Amino acid sequence: MRRRLTIVVAVALVVAVVAVVAVVGVGRWRDSHRSDLERAASYVPGDAQRLSWTDWAAVRAEVGARLDGSSSEREVRDLLDQGFDRDLTSASALVQSAPVLQARFGFSPATADWELFSQSESGAVVVIGMPENTDFDELADRLERAGFTRPSEEDGVWLGGDQLLPTLGADLTPELQFVALDRERHLVLTSDTADYLERAVDGLGDGDLPTGVDDVLAASGDPVSAAVYDGPYACGALAMSQADASDEAEGERLVDEAGGVDPLTGFAMSVQPGGHVRVAMAFETGDQARRNADSRSALASGPAPGQGGDFTDRFSVASATADGRVVRLDLAPREGTYVLSDLSTGPVLFATC
Known part of the structure; x- marks a missing residue:
């Protein structure tokens, strides 16, 4: 009897170990197949409604x-000017602060791998991915010399505040008032609120964004710059209701002619390597996505009430496809246009709900 129990226990232990190994293996496989944007998004709080992405390593390579x-x-200013000319920096929260960051903080668009600015009704946090060889002891010393109060714990929040920033330089964004360092993940996190930053640090890696947001993140590939919204935010920020009455009426007529649209569950517009623009829109069902592939493509190929002129003045629609619940529009910008910075806020007819 004891031998049988021993065998049963041993088998159970083997099964448990195999299950753990399988879970770890699946997790590592998923992580290895995620883009930098998707990995970065896993670090932000789950209540994020708007994500603004800048791949600074890619921006430097592009210019x-x-x-x-x-x-x-x-x-640093030359980098920003060239990035602006290519519509690669409009999503960044750090542009105006970049020269002071380079001189005083020890991190900036000149050295960061990427930046993800997360905003919600509860607060905002900037997550900055740093190279693996970053000296975090030096970063900590730089923050202390700048006047930030060192936390009692290594991963705690460095206290600065609105009285400190003006002493460091002009035009610093309030999002730099409080700072946290994550050595293990090679991250710098900043916010204008100490409590929200502490919450973001405590929840690192636990972010569970809405399915629609995950869908459009996956469909966005490896963008240089991107604006990503959850469904409710997209349906408000990009709505034709923001236009004047005549443009709103024109938009309703064009939507009817295109066959109608369904509400979005997620939206992303991104500049891809090489300069083309990708729009990803997620829906509740695959049937909705297939219908909206046609209607959204038609809307993106016609007049742009609320924006002025026609969308064809800004870009051509290279392709429009539906894959599962996601519609993807690939746009070829006209020379001299700024599609992402112009159309990542509303009203945008082809993104309306």
């Missing part, structure tokens, strides 16, 4: 800039 921690403020 041919080779910068490091010793680069001058002028070189």
Whole structure:
């Protein structure tokens, strides 16, 4: 009897170990198949409604800039100017602060791998991915020399506040008032609220974004810059109700002619490597996605009430496809246009709900 119990226990232990290994293996496989944007999004609080992404390593590559921690403020400004000209920096929360960050903080668009700005009704946090060889002891010393109060724990919140920032330089975003360092994940996190930043740090890696947001993140690939919204935010921020009465009426007529639209569960517009723009829109069902692939493509190929002129003045629709619950529009911008920065806020007819 004892031998039988021993065998049963041993088998149970083996099964448990195999199950754990399988779960870990699946987790590692999923992580290895996620984009940098998807991995970054897993670090933000689950109540995030709006995500603004800038892949700074990709921006530097796109403009041919080779910068490091010793680069001058002028070189940083040149990077930003060239990035702006290519519509690659409009999503960043750090642009106006970049020269001071380079000089005083030890991290900036010149050295960061990427930046994700997360906003919700509860608060906002900037998550900055740093290279693996980043010296976090040096970052901590730089923050202390700048006047931030060192936390009692290594992963705690560095206290700065609105009285400190003006002493460090002009035009610093309030999102830099409080800072946290995550050495294990090579992250710097900042916010204008200490409590919200502490919450973000405590929940790192536990973010559970809505399904529609996950869908459009996956469909966005590896963008250089992106604006990502959950369904309710997209349906408000991009709504034709923000236009004047005549443009709103024109929009309703065009939507009817296109065959109607369904509400979005997620929305993303991104600049891809090489400059083309991708729009990903998620819906409740695959049937809705297939219907909206046609109607949204038609709307994106016609007049742009609320924006002025026609969308064809800004881009051509290279393709419109439905895959599961997601519609993807691939747009080819006209020379000299700024599609992401112009159309990531409303009213945008082809993104209306």
